[in-house]
Amino acid sequence: MKYKDFYDRFKIDYEVVENAGFNPYYPILESGLDDPVIIDGKKFIDLASNNYLGLANDPRVKEAGRNAIQKYGMSLCATPVASGYSELYQRVREKLTIFLGLESSILYPSCYQANNGLFNVLLGKEDIAIIDRSSHSSLIEGIRGSGCKIRPFLHNDMDYLEKILKKAGKYRQAFVITESVFSTEGDIAPFHEIVDLCDNYGAVPVVDDSHGIGVIGKHGKGILDHAQIEDYNGIYTASLGKALANSGGIISGKRCIIDYLKYYSSHLVYSTSLIPAALAGVEKVLEIIQKEFDEISSKFWRFKNQITNTLTNTGYEITNSSTAITSIRSGSPLQTLMTAKTFYREGILSTPFIYPSVQFNEGRIRLIAGANLSEKTIDKVSEIFTNLAQ
Amino acid sequence: MKTKEKVITVLRENIDWDGEIKMEHHLRNDLGIDSFGILMTINSLEDEYGIEIQDADLDGLKTVSDIVLRLEEMLPVQNF
Numbered sequence: 001m002k003y004k005d006f007y008d009r010f011k012i013d014y015e016v017v018e019n020a021g022f023n024p025y026y027p028i029l030e031s032g033l034d035d036p037v038i039i040d041g042k043k044f045i046d047l048a049s050n051n052y053l054g055l056a057n058d059p060r061v062k063e064a065g066r067n068a069i070q071k072y073g074m075s076l077c078a079t080p081v082a083s084g085y086s087e088l089y090q091r092v093r094e095k096l097t098i099f100l101g102l103e104s105s106i107l108y109p110s111c112y113q114a115n116n117g118l119f120n121v122l123l124g125k126e127d128i129a130i131i132d133r134s135s136h137s138s139l140i141e142g143i144r145g146s147g148c149k150i151r152p153f154l155h156n157d158m159d160y161l162e163k164i165l166k167k168a169g170k171y172r173q174a175f176v177i178t179e180s181v182f183s184t185e186g187d188i189a190p191f192h193e194i195v196d197l198c199d200n201y202g203a204v205p206v207v208d209d210s211h212g213i214g215v216i217g218k219h220g221k222g223i224l225d226h227a228q229i230e231d232y233n234g235i236y237t238a239s240l241g242k243a244l245a246n247s248g249g250i251i252s253g254k255r256c257i258i259d260y261l262k263y264y265s266s267h268l269v270y271s272t273s274l275i276p277a278a279l280a281g282v283e284k285v286l287e288i289i290q291k292e293f294d295e296i297s298s299k300f301w302r303f304k305n306q307i308t309n310t311l312t313n314t315g316y317e318i319t320n321s322s323t324a325i326t327s328i329r330s331g332s333p334l335q336t337l338m339t340a341k342t343f344y345r346e347g348i349l350s351t352p353f354i355y356p357s358v359q360f361n362e363g364r365i366r367l368i369a370g371a372n373l374s375e376k377t378i379d380k381v382s383e384i385f386t387n388l389a390q
Numbered sequence: 391m392k393t394k395e396k397v398i399t400v401l402r403e404n405i406d407w408d409g410e411i412k413m414e415h416h417l418r419n420d421l422g423i424d425s426f427g428i429l430m431t432i433n434s435l436e437d438e439y440g441i442e443i444q445d446a447d448l449d450g451l452k453t454v455s456d457i458v459l460r461l462e463e464m465l466p467v468q469n470f
Contacts, residue, residue, distance in 0.1 A: 133426045140426075151433055152426045154404070167437070359406075360422040 016354070020337035024344065024352050032057045035373050037349065045377055047307075047367040048349040050242035052215050052324055053289070053296050054372025061245060061284045068280030075275050080107075081262070084273030092279045095286055096250055099221060100213075102236060104258035107279075109271045111210050111239035111249030112138040116145060117267025118206070118237065118251055121260070123148040126172035130164050130203070132156065132189065134182050137357075139208055143177065155182075158193050165201040174203035180223035181211035184353050184364045186321025188216065192227040198234065205234035214243025214285070215300075215324055220293040246281040248274045296371045300324050303369035303378045310382040314389035319364070328365040336363030346384045393465070396438060397431075397458050404430040413455040421454075431457070439465060 017023045027039050033056045036043035055061050068088060078084035089107065097105040108114035119142035123129060129143040133152040143150055149171065153160045161176065168174040176198050178189045191207060198205040209222040217225025220243075224232055235257065240248040251261060261268060289296075304324045311318055311328065319327040330336040333354035340352035343365070351366040358364055369378060398411045405427050417423040423431075428451060432443050435457075441464060451457055 133430065150429065152430050154430070164433075356424065359424050359427075360418055362422065 016333045016337060019334055020341055022337055022341035022344065024337065024340050024350075027349065033370070033372065035377055036347075039349070042347070044344075044347050044349040045373070045381060046349050047369055047381070048351045049370065050211070050239075050368060051245060051370040051372065052243040052300055052368060053245065053285070054300070054370040055243075055285050055288060056245040056370075057372065058245070058288070060288065061281050064280040064284035065277035068276040072276035074277070076273055078273060079269055079271060080273045081269045086273075086276065086279075088276055088279045088283070089273065092283050095283060097252060099286055099290075100236060100252050101221070101224060101230070102232060102252040104255040105250050105252040106258050106261055106265075106268060107240070107274055108249040108251065108268055109274060110241070110247065111208070111237060113267045113271060114237050114249035114251050115139050115142040115208060117142075117265040118235065118261070119143050119146040119148075120267070121265050122146075122235075122257070123175065124172075125149075128168050128171040128174050129177055130161065130168065130174060131177040132179065132182075134185070135177060135179050136183060136208060136210070139177055139179070139206075143175075148175075156187065156189055158190060158197065161194070162197055162201075165197060165203060168201065168203065174201065175206055176203050177206045178208070179211070180207050180209040180226075181216065181323045181325070183211050183325070184327060184358055184366060185319045186323045186325030186327050186366075187319065188212075188226065188322050189223075191223050192229060195227075195229055195232070195234065205232075206237070207234065208237045210237075210239035210242055211323065211325070213238040214289055215297075220289045220297060240278070240282050244282050244285050246278040246285065248278055248282070299371040300369060303371075303373060306378050307367055307369055307381060307385075310385045314385055316385075316389075324368060326367040326369075328367070330363040330365045332361050333363060336365060340365055342388060343384075346388065348381065348384060393461050394458050397435065397454060397461065400434045400438065401431055401454070404434060411454060413453070413458065415454050416452060417454065417457075418452075435461060441465070 029037055029039055031038040033046055033049055033051050037046045072086060076084040093105050093107060115138035123146035125147045127148040128151060129148050130151045130153060132155055134155040151164045153164055176194055181188055195205050207223055213222035214220050216222060219225055236252040238250050240246050240250060304326055308326045317329040321327055330339050336352045336354050340350050343350050353364040401411055405423050407421050415421055417428060432448060436443055
């Protein structure tokens, strides 16, 4: 009886999915990120993954992964603090640090763990976390877990942020936390202004550059490159599983902070180390970015612009994205799933966001066209959106 | 300004809502406010009244009226 009461608490509300006649979550892929991808034996155009540079299935990256498996096997079966820290891990850490122009870095199994592990260690109840209200769940859950005072500020609103900073002096330390590229909208934080405000008020900036690294900035190095920030005094985190096309998360910044995390961040110390294939894959992607970023980025920008123009011309309402993300304002959860269902029927895989990932009636459908797609595929996408509007 | 009017003013400053705000409006279902929206509203009210509201006191805030009532419980009578 007690067991039944307990398990009865965990019933999922499928009402919106049932009303839409479509569940877009956990699609079962039967291929890698090819053009097309295969689901349930059918071909789909992948506008859902974060494979911005199209390198997830690149032969050079796969070969690097295979070579790492040959040398190290699938896993070192240990945490980094024990015997899970290879020369490859050390080398990739150093290369990422140089790529970002920071002092030191450490690698986590995911960026979600990195963000959670970071705040848990650095913030306490004497501190205040001032966070953009549209920030990613991993940042929000991270600061909630730290027990600090939380003050959200209106999205990208610097006056609102400064108003809070002016009153933050009573706390031991203020942190200003934001994403660089907001993943559901595609807009970019005014990070140079945020850093200037932090400098003025003695706050520490923390930026999650998961959708920026490898995508924005003149050299594809992310938000610090984009905002032309040198001698960054804050903390930087990012995913290695989006443009960098592998898996894992990174925290970078001042050497003293990284050295401290190496011993005190339980999310790192007690998690099995990133697998060698992913580390080698990241190393190869960095090499490709440094040689080919101009060519690759011109391709995904061309695709993004074509999709955005088609949607705008056919009457869709889209967000003001300044990155490679195209995001459709899709309304209620039901309207959002119905729109995604229409795309799915036409062979387009998209990412629909409904509450609580976004505000209640502010659904979004995100489209990302990776550089691995062909011009012909993007023409097909334009044709589908145009036909749907008629 | 009465607590009710103050809450509505502060709500408008912190949420994306141009329509009428009524006491019986459900914060999430009618006004589309998420947990951060509620927190921002409460933070602004803390500043306004010079009080500190503990996170535990936010539990059960479902409607605009709930915020007004919670504040009135915490504030001295003369502030009404």
